Amino acid sequence: QVTLKESGPGMLQPSKTLSLTCSFSGFSLSTSGMVVSWIRQPSGKSLEWLAAIDWDGDKYYNPSLKSRLTVSKDTSNTQVFLKITSVDIADTATYYCARRPWSGSPFDYWGQGVMVTVSS
Amino acid sequence: DIQMTQSPASLSASLGETVSIECLASEDIYSNLAWYQQKPGKSPQLLIYYASSLQDGVPSRFSGSESGTQYSLEINSLQPEDEGDYFCQQSYKFPYTFGAGTKLELK
Numbered sequence: 001q002v003t004l005k006e007s008g009p010g011m012l013q014p015s016k017t018l019s020l021t022c023s024f025s026g027f028s029l030s031t032s033g034m035v036v037s038w039i040r041q042p043s044g045k046s047l048e049w050l051a052a053i054d055w056d057g058d059k060y061y062n063p064s065l066k067s068r069l070t071v072s073k074d075t076s077n078t079q080v081f082l083k084i085t086s087v088d089i090a091d092t093a094t095y096y097c098a099r100r101p102w103s104g105s106p107f108d109y110w111g112q113g114v115m116v117t118v119s120s
Numbered sequence: 121d122i123q124m125t126q127s128p129a130s131l132s133a134s135l136g137e138t139v140s141i142e143c144l145a146s147e148d149i150y151s152n153l154a155w156y157q158q159k160p161g162k163s164p165q166l167l168i169y170y171a172s173s174l175q176d177g178v179p180s181r182f183s184g185s186e187s188g189t190q191y192s193l194e195i196n197s198l199q200p201e202d203e204g205d206y207f208c209q210q211s212y213k214f215p216y217t218f219g220a221g222t223k224l225e226l227k
Contacts, residue, residue, distance in 0.1 A: 002167050004166075022202075023181070025200055037216070045184075045221075046207060046219065046220045046221045047209070047218040047221075049214075049215055049216040049217065049218070051214075052214065060214045061215075062215045063121070063215060064215075087127070096163055101209070104152045104170075104211055104212065105169065105211060106154030106166050106169040106209065106211050107154070107156075107164075107166065107211075107221065108166050108175070110163040110164055110165075111163065112162075112163055112166075113163050
């Protein structure tokens with residue numbers, strides 16, 4: 001059974017660094033082609049792909065946010081992390097992690113999402 | 121980046137009707153197009169992948185098609201549970217991009 005679950009601070013102040021964790025089970029990130037991505041969605045708006053890390057440890061970023069994003073994974077390949085530096089109000093959103101099982105495939109499993117509010 | 125232009129932004133239809141949602145890709149994405157349904161407060165759920173392949177467990181009243189860089193999601197015989205938001209997404213190359221979404225309401 002594939003599951004993903006995001007965790008984060010809930011609320012943080014502008015200019016701080018947002019740290020998010022995606023804990024997953026039921027699949028292996030070391031499987032060739034596997035990718036875990038981060039996607040966010042401001043309330044009432046569409047989805048924005050942020051970053052991804054693949055089975056080989058390669059990292060991919062949305063160019064519009066690349067300078068502020070860092071994606072990583074733990075050595076046991078059961079967690080993926082995302083850091084966003086210098087947050088502001090525009091980073092208020094629900095953050096999802098999702099699995100992409102092979103190149104070109106869609107996101108077939110998503111976490112429940114974690115709401116993050118940036119406010120002073 | 122590949123732009124995904126989705127239309128309409130919203131639509132209202134009656135039970136049993138057939139509706140269609142479109143997504144136009146700014147360049148060829150070679151059928152690497154997925155459709156998701158999202159209910160309020162929930163994460164997106166995969167409906168269609170590779171433009172026309174039905175995800176396991178998704179009712180057969182959902183179907184996808186393509187014509188060049190234009191992709192369509194059709195929902196036949198609308199049911200109450202079909203209300204929600206629908207998004208397209210290109211999975212051809214990074215950065216992955218989504219359409220702006222379509223809000224489907226039942227009259």
